[in-house]
Amino acid sequence: MDHTLTIGKLAKAAGVGVETIRFYERKKLLRQPRKVGSFRHYPKEDILRIQFIKRSQELGFTLNETKELLDLKIKDQAKCGDVLEKTETKIEEINQKIEDLKKMKLSLRELAKCCQDSKQPLSDCPILECFTGDRKSKI
Helix, strand or coil: CCCCCCCCHHHHCCCHHHHHHHHHHHHHCCCCCCCCCCCCCCCCHHHHHHHHHHHHHHCCCHHHHHHHHHHHHHHCCCCCCHHHHHHHHHHHHHHHHHHHHHHHHHHHHHHHHHHCCCHHHHHHHHHHHHHHHCCCCCC
């Protein structure tokens, strides 16, 4: 059975933990093989599948989106354009997150300007007052 791996060896080869593999199985990203004897033996191809999953997560794809990408690979009629469409959608989502983060950063900078005296008591902290809605002036 040198063309298969136990879950521990698969995890090590793919650079993940055993619990990650079990999690991927529960999420239907990875097929759980039948037991051979007292162990499950995974095909070596699962190393690439796990690496694909991890890389797609690094690129910002959710596990559901990753499953959709993996499903496209097995569909006879799927085209490269299908993947391109999902990629462009992800780019737009990231662009929106960047804009949101810029707005948050600007708001936090303005909020930081409210603190004139860093030694004043915490009970009078204008930044904390903004969090609770007790602040007297708007930023």
